[in-house]
Amino acid sequence: MMKKTKTVNKGFLLSLEGPDGAGKTTVLEKILPQLKRFVSSKVVATREPGGVAIAERIRDIILDVEHTNMDDKTELLLYIAARRQHLVERILPEFDQGNFVIVDRFVDSSVAYQGYGRGLDRQAVSWLNTYVTDGLYPDLTLYLDVDSETGLQRIEQNKEREVNRLDLEKLDLHKRVRAGYLKLAQENPERIVTIDAAQPLDKVVADAMAVIQQKYLEKQT
Numbered sequence: 001m002m003k004k005t006k007t008v009n010k011g012f013l014l015s016l017e018g019p020d021g022a023g024k025t026t027v028l029e030k031i032l033p034q035l036k037r038f039v040s041s042k043v044v045a046t047r048e049p050g051g052v053a054i055a056e057r058i059r060d061i062i063l064d065v066e067h068t069n070m071d072d073k074t075e076l077l078l079y080i081a082a083r084r085q086h087l088v089e090r091i092l093p094e095f096d097q098g099n100f101v102i103v104d105r106f107v108d109s110s111v112a113y114q115g116y117g118r119g120l121d122r123q124a125v126s127w128l129n130t131y132v133t134d135g136l137y138p139d140l141t142l143y144l145d146v147d148s149e150t151g152l153q154r155i156e157q158n159k160e161r162e163v164n165r166l167d168l169e170k171l172d173l174h175k176r177v178r179a180g181y182l183k184l185a186q187e188n189p190e191r192i193v194t195i196d197a198a199q200p201l202d203k204v205v206a207d208a209m210a211v212i213q214q215k216y217l218e219k220q221t
């Protein structure tokens with residue numbers, strides 16, 4: 001189990017998680033205007049890996065289709081390095097001022113993809129996560145759940161999106177990643193809420209907003 005620091009009296013940190021093709025980015029676009037109306041502070045949306053110049057450079061290295069020989073531990077450490085830089089430069093300055101920060105992927109992606117997906121030592125992954133976040137975990141994580149076949153089909157149909165190195169991986173990896181997310185959600189019910197992302201988009205957005213509003217109001221009281 002990961003050690004967590006309670007995020008009292010600061011902003012609100014929301015992470016969006018899910019296997020590839022779960023529709024995180026589309027859902028984020030839809031909830032953003034609604035959140036801006038609902039939340040009293042500034043709302044900031046960002047993403048991992050990337051979000052700031054150094055981390056975007058790291059993202060390019062990780063996702064380059066030429067880098068088929070990348071070692072699994074190298075990949076993990078690159079994600080972790082990108083996370084640290086992004087946290088320090090982008091998330092913390094906003095969060096510390098009391099703002100609402102939404103991050104498209106965060107600590108759970110490393111556990112699901114590098115831990116469950118690649119089979120790296122999950123305790124090591126969790127330790128690295130806690131090390132680079134100084135124990136800061138999201139107030140709420142929305143896990144958008146979709147089965148691997150549907151997720152991969154969506155990626156296939158979405159031709160406008162960049163095709164990255166990880167899209168080329170086998171169905172097996174995607175299945176392990178999903179199983180990992182489901183396990184994480186089961187182990188952290190107070191933080192991670194699962195949303196059925198196979199539903200129509202409007203329903204996914206409505207479910208997401210209902211959960212966010214409840215958690216946000218809880219933190220204000």
Ligand code: TMP
Binds near residue numbers: 020166
């Ligand atoms: P994205 O498509 O949501 O932008 O994410 C890019 C890819 O990076 C996606 O396949 C998930 C993967 N990823 C990891 O494997 N580990 C991580 O820690 C993060 C943040 C992303």
